[in-house]
Every structure is written in C-alpha cells, then in structure tokens.
Amino acid sequence: MADNPGFDESISNPDSSRKYRVQSEEQTKSQCFIFCSHLSVLFVFVVGLVGGILIGIYAYHGSKDSTSCQNESSQGIGTRTGTDNLTPTTSPQRNIVQCPNRNPKDDTPYESTVFAPLTVNEMKMVSDILWQGSYITTVDRTPRSLKETFILYMYLLPPRKEDAIRYLYHNGMKPGRYARVHIQRGAEQVPDIMEYKVGPLGSSSNATVIPLTRPGEIHFNSRPYDGVEVTALNRLLDGDMKALESLMRESFDDATFPDDLFIFFFNGPPGLKETERETRFVIGFKGFQTIKDVDLINLLPLSGTVHNPGTNTLDWYTHSYYYLNQGPYRTVSDLIAEYNSNTIRKVRLPAGYRNTLQKRLFSERDESLPLREYADRPGARSYMPQGPRFSISGTKVKWMDWNFHISGGQLNGPALFDIRFKGNRIAYELAVNDIALEYAMDASAQNGIIYMDATYGIMGGDTPSTIIRDVDCPSYATILNTSYWHSFSQNAFDMKSICVFEEDGQEALWRHFSTNFAGGMRNRHLVVRVPVVIGNYDYIFDFKFYIDGKLYTNAKASGYIQASFWDEHNPHASGDKTRDAFGYRVSDYQTGPIHDHMFGFKVDMDVIDSNNSFELVHWKAGDILDALKTQSNITQVPPYFIYNQTRYLEYETMRREAGLRLNYDNQKLFVVVNENMRNKWGVKRGYQIVPLSTAAQSLPENHPAMKALSFTKYHVTVTKRKEEEQYLSSIYDINRMDNPKGYLDLMLDNESIVNEDVVNWVTVGFLHVPTSEDLPMTVRVESGFMLKPFNFFDTTATFDMPQYSESQGNNNVEYEPTFDACIEPNTEY
Numbered sequence: 001m002a003d004n005p006g007f008d009e010s011i012s013n014p015d016s017s018r019k020y021r022v023q024s025e026e027q028t029k030s031q032c033f034i035f036c037s038h039l040s041v042l043f044v045f046v047v048g049l050v051g052g053i054l055i056g057i058y059a060y061h062g063s064k065d066s067t068s069c070q071n072e073s074s075q076g077i078g079t080r081t082g083t084d085n086l087t088p089t090t091s092p093q094r095n096i097v098q099c100p101n102r103n104p105k106d107d108t109p110y111e112s113t114v115f116a117p118l119t120v121n122e123m124k125m126v127s128d129i130l131w132q133g134s135y136i137t138t139v140d141r142t143p144r145s146l147k148e149t150f151i152l153y154m155y156l157l158p159p160r161k162e163d164a165i166r167y168l169y170h171n172g173m174k175p176g177r178y179a180r181v182h183i184q185r186g187a188e189q190v191p192d193i194m195e196y197k198v199g200p201l202g203s204s205s206n207a208t209v210i211p212l213t214r215p216g217e218i219h220f221n222s223r224p225y226d227g228v229e230v231t232a233l234n235r236l237l238d239g240d241m242k243a244l245e246s247l248m249r250e251s252f253d254d255a256t257f258p259d260d261l262f263i264f265f266f267n268g269p270p271g272l273k274e275t276e277r278e279t280r281f282v283i284g285f286k287g288f289q290t291i292k293d294v295d296l297i298n299l300l301p302l303s304g305t306v307h308n309p310g311t312n313t314l315d316w317y318t319h320s321y322y323y324l325n326q327g328p329y330r331t332v333s334d335l336i337a338e339y340n341s342n343t344i345r346k347v348r349l350p351a352g353y354r355n356t357l358q359k360r361l362f363s364e365r366d367e368s369l370p371l372r373e374y375a376d377r378p379g380a381r382s383y384m385p386q387g388p389r390f391s392i393s394g395t396k397v398k399w400m401d402w403n404f405h406i407s408g409g410q411l412n413g414p415a416l417f418d419i420r421f422k423g424n425r426i427a428y429e430l431a432v433n434d435i436a437l438e439y440a441m442d443a444s445a446q447n448g449i450i451y452m453d454a455t456y457g458i459m460g461g462d463t464p465s466t467i468i469r470d471v472d473c474p475s476y477a478t479i480l481n482t483s484y485w486h487s488f489s490q491n492a493f494d495m496k497s498i499c500v501f502e503e504d505g506q507e508a509l510w511r512h513f514s515t516n517f518a519g520g521m522r523n524r525h526l527v528v529r530v531p532v533v534i535g536n537y538d539y540i541f542d543f544k545f546y547i548d549g550k551l552y553t554n555a556k557a558s559g560y561i562q563a564s565f566w567d568e569h570n571p572h573a574s575g576d577k578t579r580d581a582f583g584y585r586v587s588d589y590q591t592g593p594i595h596d597h598m599f600g601f602k603v604d605m606d607v608i609d610s611n612n613s614f615e616l617v618h619w620k621a622g623d624i625l626d627a628l629k630t631q632s633n634i635t636q637v638p639p640y641f642i643y644n645q646t647r648y649l650e651y652e653t654m655r656r657e658a659g660l661r662l663n664y665d666n667q668k669l670f671v672v673v674n675e676n677m678r679n680k681w682g683v684k685r686g687y688q689i690v691p692l693s694t695a696a697q698s699l700p701e702n703h704p705a706m707k708a709l710s711f712t713k714y715h716v717t718v719t720k721r722k723e724e725e726q727y728l729s730s731i732y733d734i735n736r737m738d739n740p741k742g743y744l745d746l747m748l749d750n751e752s753i754v755n756e757d758v759v760n761w762v763t764v765g766f767l768h769v770p771t772s773e774d775l776p777m778t779v780r781v782e783s784g785f786m787l788k789p790f791n792f793f794d795t796t797a798t799f800d801m802p803q804y805s806e807s808q809g810n811n812n813v814e815y816e817p818t819f820d821a822c823i824e825p826n827t828e829y
C-alpha cells in the first residue's frame, strides 16, 4: 500500500470476536467507485439506490431484534494501524464489545506540574500557614461575623513567565508553587482586604507569606459579597418582611415569609465609591419552593436598599422601599401606611399561582405534550474505537502534536499555559479573565445592574462548577477535578469541573473531489470544556484544538435569565403592555431586560518565542494606482487591469499599544507575527486572532461603568506584557466605579510593541435581548474567537496524519485506520 507506512495488514486480532476487515489493495481498488466514467457513476447511483432501499428494509425489519449498532467498518475498506494488547470485555446484555477503556490520565499528582490549579491539600496547607501566622483570626476557623478576619479566596499564583520559560525550555530551576490569597480583615481597627503570596507550597517549613497589597489599600466596602455578609443581610431583612405580611399575602398569592419567599437578590453595584455599601435588593419567589436556587425568573415588584457599610451590622438599616415601582418609601412602615391608604397601584397575583412555579421553572419533559417521533430512541453517539488518542499527566495534556497545561482559579476561571503545536510555542497563556454584564430595565433596585463575574468567582466562586453527567461531555470524556476555597466554611473542596475528550467533528476539515481524485480529512478536535455556574447563569467554556493548528475558544451562556416583574398596567410600557423600552414580556409575570455578556480573555501569544509584533492587514478598496502605490513608486496603471477599481491589502505593523475594534466597513486582520522567523517562502510566521463576536460595547464612553469595564470597548487590545498586569480587570473595581484601579485602559500607556513580548486581550460577546424562548432556560447564546496559523507552516499542516485519498491511474489509495464499532463504558463521575 503506497504512502501508508504505518499500516500493517498482517496484524491479527487476539480476540476472535473482533473481526477486522483487512483487504488487499486489489480488493480495495475494485470497490472504488469515483474514478470511472460518468456511466459508472450513474450505475453506482442506481446500485446504491437499490442497495439503500434493501438495506433500509433490512434495517427496518432487523431493528426489532438487532443487538448492535451499525458498524462503520462494514464499509469494508481500509486497514487498521497499530495493535492494542487489551482484551475487550463483552457486555453480557449485548453481543457487542466495549471500547478499550484505556485511562488517558496517569497518576502524576497535580502538584508536580507548575501550572496546575491549587489542590485541596495545598489550600489546606495555605490555610494552616496563615492560621499559624495569625493572618486569620476566626474562632474555630468558621467565620460568623464581619468583624472576623478570614480567607475570602485563594488560587494559584502562576510563576513569573521568565522563570517558567527558563524551566520549560532551558533546563532552568523548577519554579515553586504559590497561592494568591485574598483575606477579608474585619478584625483590624481599620478593616480592609489584603492579598498575599503564600509559598512555596510543598513543605510548610520554608513557606513565606508576602503581602501583595498595602494595609488600607483595598477599602473594606469595595470587597466582593461573601456568605457572612449575605447571612447578615438576610437576617436584617427578616424583621421587615414579617412587618409586610399582609401586603405580601394580598399581593403575592397569600405568600408568607419566610416559607414562600426565598430570595432577597442583591444587585450590584453597591454604589459608585469604594467607601459606599448601599445594597439594593429585590424579592423573589422561591421557585423550587423548598429548595434554594437562584432562578431570578420569579422576581416580585418589591424592593429596597440596605445601608450596610463596615463591619457593625447593628448600624445597618433598610431604606428606599419600592412597591410596583412606586416609592421610595423611607421605611417599611411608610410603605405599609401608603399601601393601606389605598393611594397607590396594587398588584394581585391569582390564587394558586405559587403552586405552578416549580412546574414553570423545572427543566423536565412536559408530559402534556406528545413525544416527538422516535424521541424514545437514544440519539446519535460518538466513541473512541481503540481508546483515547490523548494523554494527561498531572494537568498536562498531549494530543496529535498539541501540548498544553490546564490551569485556572476560582476567581478568573479556566486558563491554559504553554500551548505548543508541533514543538513550537503558540501561546504562553490563554485564559478567561472576566465576564461583564450590563443590564437595563425599568425596575426599582434592578436598573443599571453591572456585574463583573470574576468578582463573584467564575470557577467555583459561590457554587462548585460541576460537570453534569451525560450532558456536558460525552460519556468517554476524562474528568479533571479542580479545587475551590469556600469562604463561608473556610475549607477547600474538590469539584469535577473540567472534561477533556476528542470530538468527532462529523464533517470535512478539508476536501476535494474531481472525476480523477477524491480526498479529504475528517475534522476532529480535542476539547477542554469547563462548564461553570455564577448565580443564575451558567457558562460553558470550550478550548478546541484542531488537527491543522487552529485553536478555537468559545463561551456559551445558559441557565436562568435575570428577569424583572411584568406589570400589566406599567405606565411606561407600549399600548399592549407586551414590551417596554428595555425588553419583551416573556412569561406571565416577567419581562426579559436587555443586557450584554462580554467575555474578556487574556491571550498571551508567543509565536515560536516571546519576541512578537502585531500586524494589521487592512482590506481596502479603491483605485488600481492607489493599490500599487502602497508597494512601489508606480505612476501608471498597467494595461492588463480591466477595471479602474480593485480591492487590495495594506500591511501595517502596529508600533504602540492600542485597543482595536472590528469594523465591517473597514475590515482588517489581526495577526501576531515573529519578525525573526520566516516560513519556507520567506514570509513572517504568524498566527491570526479572529474574533467571532456579534457585539461590541454599546454603552457610551461617559457611562459610569466604562472605566472599570474598559476591556469591553475593544475586541483586541495589544499591550506589552508585564508580570504585574496579570488580568484585564480588578475584582474590586465594580464596587469603586468612580475610581477603578485595575482596568485595561490603564495598561495602554503608549509603549512600543514591536519585537516585544505582547499580550492580546480579546473581548467577545453578545447582546442578549431575552425572548420567550429564553424561559425557563436560556439556550446557548455564544461567542468566541479563533487562533489560526497565518503563514506559520509551509503548507497545509495535516499531511502527517492518515488521510482519505483516492485517485485513478496511480496507486494512491489511503484511508483512515479501520475499526469495529464498540460501546463506551460509562465514565465514573
């Protein structure tokens, strides 16, 4: 068999139950159908049609007692490659083999690799070190009061890049592992938040605790919300709610507190200044009635504000109550008096309404609807016929000449480090950094909501990020645990947060067909998938590695929207009251307000090494002469141009740090190049950044959030890399928007980015105008970006893989390795 060195037809399978259909070249060639005359094509078509009908009849009648899937190898072509010395097991119920369940993950502990997320043991070690050094003071290490000093968050502090590169590429010393820890210091005379670097981990005896901030630098009131504060807020509101009992019974279907209402949902931000803490809350039904969940699609028109700065909860009080957007009422008594005087508009939910909530909320099959035809059959499935083609050591992953490390932390989310393809570094770091959401709605306490999700924790902030079995990932996926610090219990926990698997793209990566040649390659990806939950919303991050060197990063949103109460007599709504200035009515008592989801990524490209430049390739249109003049001193249009106008390219090396936006009227390609590395054709080797975004920042520059959220203004921002510019936002800035301190615009200080270590901050996202289909569940709105080889290789980079290739007249016949169908054993979750 020509050009097929890895294939060995003489291999016989040790297990006779597996029939490998190995055929000679002659047999194989005799089955070719694409190279003959048009007549033979027609003949094949007719034979195929008849055969298809016969197979269809057989399949229909045979399906009742069939015990196995249709076997793709029954096409009967090709050979298999390699051996596997495993003896497949046979399922007792079905006469079909299980796929070889070779675990791609070895026993290498996470701690032995430099970029691995902190483990539970390491987090406990950090906690012990801080406890012993009196950095934390909580009684029995469980905080109950804001006057205590305890650990808010902790996660891996990645090594300095130069140390990591020296270790990974130049036999340098292995960098130690360190934790970055946020401590809420309520016990201090002037309470604040401090951050520390703790490590090296591994042996507590030589670990040090190094402050990363100065005392008082991070104001106590600009901290994220935590379980202790939320508990105190809930307790404070209890009294008010009991006082409102008759209003609630009358308005909200005889609801009583605390049994029928659960949520006081606390909306950000708590003020513009870091010294302020004015927490706006809205009340909502407990959708699951007995279960606590943040559904936010059963919000009620009752809201208020808690004045809650500092640590002394006795000084806190409620104010600015609103009922059906009427107010503000200074106290709950004022609201009751106004309500009882019958001078305000009232709402009456119908009797029995609360009993319908769970049904509306829960995402299960509606049994009142007929099942779709064949929906009682299982859907299509993928499998790995001869076991995984990837391996995982610690958190280091290898697949098809890709190599990378999985990392990340509870605040900023998942990250990959040292991404190499075919031995070349492509990126040093590819990391989720933050998610910005800006809401607009006509609702008291809910308008102008801004969330920066890193403040709440993207991967295990308040809720563990846990893979849902057989939903998030295929059954054969390898699950990786990561850990998170739970501030409320001051303890570390594992979560099954990441899955890794090879995916069958079920499509051509490339193809070509002619009467003399047919070739192609089936697309497959290695996927690293991280589903997370942040309050009401769920996000799914995908990193997809392609065989040809592309890397696709994608974020999808699902879960519950944040709705607001639909008021059927809303004086600000349109005539039929089905929409207002901010969105549509989406259910019986909710509207879906407009908002954005903007995902900010750090993309530290290293095209071969860290000396990179950033090129803009402009797509222009204009006169022929203008086009030619960009490259030479030509004065006359050569005669062979048939039009006066043309499109052309103009190449620009970006000299200084800048933020860039996509513009469909003025298109340009964003390319990171290595000036010193050329491909076989003399062209600078590069990688293109292709944002696949449907949105750019739509808020005006003078909006109060736009400084803190400056990363949302650009699709790609290019800066010179600095160790201290680790993230594109600060987790405190949402709570100090008038004077943010860690936002992306601060990094744009006009430094040279030619032949430098440059970082590309990529922001993609979407506007979300909820419609009725978003209830109860938002179905995958998504956005992402591609990193794509751009003159990086000398040719299409897939020809070191088995291809599909047939051509008439010579012996070029090649196929992917053949296989027998098998069933995947269920992964233990």
Ligand SMILES: [Cu+2]
Residues within 6 Å of the ligand: 557, 561, 595, 596, 597, 768
């Ligand atoms: Cu949304």
